[in-house]
Amino acid sequence: MTVTPGVERELDQRYGRTPRRASRSRWWAVGVAAAFVVVLVAWVVWGGLLGRPAQLESRDVGYVISDDGREIDVRWRLTVEPGTETRCAVQALSDSFAIVGWRIVDLPPSDQRTREFRETVRTVEEPDTGLIHSCWVV
Template structure:
């Protein structure tokens, strides 16, 4: 053994193989736990994703717009949506929040009326989510 090795051992500047092994196992466990948490959050947010497609809108009169749309989301969970009507300058002239109870199917079609305060040129689904 060299003088440097003797001094390192005497003053505790060396690590044993056992302590390095525990450090490696602890770091591996922490990384595995981190990957598991990230995977859980990714799956949980994807499981409640709601897709919408506006299939039609109809200007009933100066005070009403009818929007027809389809929702694809998780079965057996309630869904809420924001419906919006815009004017020619893309300003919001009407909006409505609708909630639908849980259904056994993934895809559902609806038609809703939106009250408007001005002349609307379009109606659509702004967003949907699982409340």
């Protein structure tokens, strides 16, 4: 079926497919894309470049389970700005990942950026592992 140019123009006008409408739709698309780019750039600058670096970092070093299985020595390394008082939660886990021991440890400020700690945690049953749960600035 062939449509003549006059009929095609009438159909385009009837259903809103005019050159003016197409131009307007393109401008809307360009405007929305530009707004998205502005918001994305602002977010990256605000959150990534201007944001403060991480306050602290803690890493598990190891653990030793006592002979009777009632306590565990957990060792970890803490990196924090010198002079910052911190607090850490140390936990002991069973083989089913249940918490069988927990202790909050206050760490005094120091002039060293990275320090290593060792803490003994008493447990209610034999632990399978010990690790640092989290640390925060006091």
